[in-house]
Amino acid sequence: MKNSLNRELPDQIMSDLNYRPFESTEIGHPEIQRTAPVVRVTTGNDKVTDDLEAVVKNNVHDGMTISFHHHFREGDFVFNRVMGIIMDLGIKDLTLAPSSLTNVMNDTVVKAINSGTVTHITSSGMRGSLGDAVSHGALKAPVIFRSHGGRARAIENGDIKIDVAFLGVPNADRLGNANGMYGDAVFGSLGYALMDAQYANKVVLLTDNLVSYPNTPASIKQTQVDYVVEVDKVGDPDKIGSGATRFTKDPKELKIAEMVNSVITNSQYFQDGFSFQTGSGGAALAVTRYLKESMVENHIKASFTLGGITSPMIDLLKEGLVDKVMDVQDFDKGAASSMADNKNQQEIDASWYADPDNKGAMVDQLDVVILSALEVDTNFNVNVMTGSDGVIRGAVGGHQDAATAKLTIICSPLVRGRNATVVKDVATVVTPGDSVDVVVTERGIAVNPKRQDLIDRFNQVPGMKLVSIADLQAEAEKIVGEPKPLEYTDRTVALVEYRDGTIIDQIKEVKD
Amino acid sequence: MEIKKTALAGTLESSDIQIMLSKGTNGIQIDLDSEVAKSFGDDIRRVITTVLTDFNITDVNVKAVDKGALDCVIKARTIAAAQRALDTVNEPAWEVL
Numbered sequence: 001m002k003n004s005l006n007r008e009l010p011d012q013i014m015s016d017l018n019y020r021p022f023e024s025t026e027i028g029h030p031e032i033q034r035t036a037p038v039v040r041v042t043t044g045n046d047k048v049t050d051d052l053e054a055v056v057k058n059n060v061h062d063g064m065t066i067s068f069h070h071h072f073r074e075g076d077f078v079f080n081r082v083m084g085i086i087m088d089l090g091i092k093d094l095t096l097a098p099s100s101l102t103n104v105m106n107d108t109v110v111k112a113i114n115s116g117t118v119t120h121i122t123s124s125g126m127r128g129s130l131g132d133a134v135s136h137g138a139l140k141a142p143v144i145f146r147s148h149g150g151r152a153r154a155i156e157n158g159d160i161k162i163d164v165a166f167l168g169v170p171n172a173d174r175l176g177n178a179n180g181m182y183g184d185a186v187f188g189s190l191g192y193a194l195m196d197a198q199y200a201n202k203v204v205l206l207t208d209n210l211v212s213y214p215n216t217p218a219s220i221k222q223t224q225v226d227y228v229v230e231v232d233k234v235g236d237p238d239k240i241g242s243g244a245t246r247f248t249k250d251p252k253e254l255k256i257a258e259m260v261n262s263v264i265t266n267s268q269y270f271q272d273g274f275s276f277q278t279g280s281g282g283a284a285l286a287v288t289r290y291l292k293e294s295m296v297e298n299h300i301k302a303s304f305t306l307g308g309i310t311s312p313m314i315d316l317l318k319e320g321l322v323d324k325v326m327d328v329q330d331f332d333k334g335a336a337s338s339m340a341d342n343k344n345q346q347e348i349d350a351s352w353y354a355d356p357d358n359k360g361a362m363v364d365q366l367d368v369v370i371l372s373a374l375e376v377d378t379n380f381n382v383n384v385m386t387g388s389d390g391v392i393r394g395a396v397g398g399h400q401d402a403a404t405a406k407l408t409i410i411c412s413p414l415v416r417g418r419n420a421t422v423v424k425d426v427a428t429v430v431t432p433g434d435s436v437d438v439v440v441t442e443r444g445i446a447v448n449p450k451r452q453d454l455i456d457r458f459n460q461v462p463g464m465k466l467v468s469i470a471d472l473q474a475e476a477e478k479i480v481g482e483p484k485p486l487e488y489t490d491r492t493v494a495l496v497e498y499r500d501g502t503i504i505d506q507i508k509e510v511k512d
Numbered sequence: 513m514e515i516k517k518t519a520l521a522g523t524l525e526s527s528d529i530q531i532m533l534s535k536g537t538n539g540i541q542i543d544l545d546s547e548v549a550k551s552f553g554d555d556i557r558r559v560i561t562t563v564l565t566d567f568n569i570t571d572v573n574v575k576a577v578d579k580g581a582l583d584c585v586i587k588a589r590t591i592a593a594a595q596r597a598l599d600t601v602n603e604p605a606w607e608v609l
Contacts, residue, residue: 389550417527417580418548480582483551 005381005429007505010492013142014503019495022504025404025434032357035158038201044175044222048210050230056085059202059226064163065095067200069193070102070124071168071180071329075239078168078206079105081231083112093119097160099151099192099350100124100395104239113138122160124148125385125395134493135391137509143392143494145385145430148192148328149354149361149401150499155199156351159501165200167193168234172207173215176225180347181217181340183209185235188336189309190219191328194349197224208234219347241332248282252413252442257286260370260411260440265294266461267454269367269407272299277306277363277402278313280331281372283411288312295321306362307353307398309335309345317344326362328353328398354401356499363398369405373412375426378469380433380448382410383426385496388419390486390510392494396430400499403435407454414441420476420483422469427486429505430496439469446472487511513568519596522581522589529581531560531589533597536573540564546578559583563590566608567598 001009003021014021049055060066066086068079079098083105086094096118101109106129112118113133122144126134134143146154154160169190170183180190185208190197197203197220204227205220214222248254260283264270276291278284289312295301304324305313311334316322318338325345330336339345354363374394375383382403387393402408412421422441437454439446444467447455458464488508498504515535522530542557549556556578564572581589591608595601 388548418552418582419580481552481555483548484554486550 003503005432005504007429009503009506013492013495020502022432022498022502025432027356027500030357032157034156035161035199037199040226047176047225047228048174048230049227052081052206052229052231053085055204055227055229056082057089059164059204060086060091060094062091063093065097065161067162067165067196068098069167069190069196070098070100071187071190071193072185072235073102073187073240074104075185075236076102076104076168077233077235078166080108082166083108087112087115087117092116095120095122097122097162099148101126101130103128106130110138122146124151124397127393131392135507135510136512137491137493139493142492145396145494145496147354147396147400147497147499148350148398149356149363150396150497150501152195152350152355153357153499153501155195156355157357162196162200164202164204165196166204166206167196167220168206169220170207170234171209171211171215172205172228173211173213174228175213175222176203176205176220176228177213177215177218177222178205178207179215179217179219180336185233185237185240186336187235187240188330188339189327189347191348191353192350194219195351202226204229206231206234208232237333240336248286250282253283254286255442256283256411256413256440258290259442259445260287260409261290261294262464263409263438263440263445263458264291264368264407265298266458266464267368267407268457270300272301273303274300274367275302275304275306275365276368277366277370277405278310279371279399280308280310281411284370284372285310285312287370287411288316292316292321306366307402311335314338314342314345317342326353354398354499363401363404366402366405368407368409369402370409370411371399371402373410373421375421375423376410376412376436376439377423377426377433378473380436380439380469381426381429382431382436383428384430386428386507388483390427390488392507396496400431400435403431407438408436409438409440410436411440414443414472414476415479418480420473420480422472422476424473428496428507432498432504439472441472443475444472513598515569515572515597516599517597519593521592521596524577524579526579527581527585529576529578529586529589531593532575533593534573536571539570540572540574542574542576544576544578546576548578548580555583556586559586560590563587563608564594567594567605569594569598572597
């Protein structure tokens, strides 16, 4: 079968897993039944232990679904520790349902797949040795990739039913009141983990910092927690801020950032009280610097910024250029540590942030978003999941969710090395072209023909030259040449959900 | 033309290619290491082979480590390596350029 983007989907798997093909970005007004967790009743006086092995042994059994958060990013000590115990105990056939998988977890997951401990995975993304293993068919069952909002939706409606959540926190009291703001391994917002804390049947906190009761502010509450496990260290503070975040000096990226800024400031959305979000790519981050100058110059302030937060955003908050930072995760140390001191840096959970099946999510209120891409095609579809070799090396993240903004800008260099970024057909569709408004490369700005209002507006701006997306594609191909089509086997190794739970694309096993 | 000595041109920087030529006996043998081998491996081999053929080099072992170089870069690095290998650096082969 094919979906509305003409992507071929595997009939048998679609019907086995009860999936519908993607149709439209419109969510509509369906009525949704949410689920609730099983609660083992206690007065809470016996939650603290240092025997992690006993907790795992008594609570994790064959065939269960377990989860973790990725707020420690590349500095995570919790995942490998817990998974090591699970493998040692010989537990099999688990579904792994973390908010995402970072590189530091890769080798453990590959080992757990090979030993039969993990047989199903749902995640925002994966990279490195794990992405490589999955793309070469290591797992029998297809991995399900979901956006951050899509994961929140799936947890709420029971598509993901978490039996045990293992959540590392930099502080907790003896009943499990915890936050991400104080302690050694501070990561700021607990946004993604709050879903697990609210909906998992068993919630196991791991902390290296047991504080006196009652601990406030309590992002995770004692009413949700079954165990508080004391460990030596939950994370490496120096590596929490590493990973996706980097600060660019690349003149090409700076040029792109400047062009993006001119798209924003010449749009109808750039007025006092506007809102915006940026992704974690080099150019996307640099936009904040240019935008700041334009805001000061034009006496314009933003009502809020949203999503994954970086230090430059916090600077805007401190300087009074932004009223509120709505924070689901923190990409660097500066953003993580400032949450404790700024009452206007508000922690939000993944549902509030981006869940489409909601009584209103914040992404629906968003004016402008700047996102990056591995590939974008002439239908404006975006791939942030598979590389030029067809291997999984990315994450949906909040890409699909944030792209519902009124002005969605994709920015990227036209080519990276010998790989074209603007192509005829992306290898994997993650975000549908219908939600993308503008593509910015250093060689020109292409506006989605569906946004005639923006085209008319930008054509009035002196010095702003628009090109067609087909022109960008042709120019990229002129530089790098025409690539040989990738070869895949018939096996489906992953399905990519759209945020509403329909299937937007499949990823096939690569042929080597 | 016969390879007189093993010669190297290019770096391992992004968007470059490093070409090493050494004596061979079995035609033009290319050992290519490239992240874009799946999409552009045939193109890269074709460019290297064309340049070597223009130099009348028939038997050579080529070790190519590609970091996403464009055709013009591959051509330039192969020419440089060929002239070094043939010991003709002081007599540029204008007709090949």
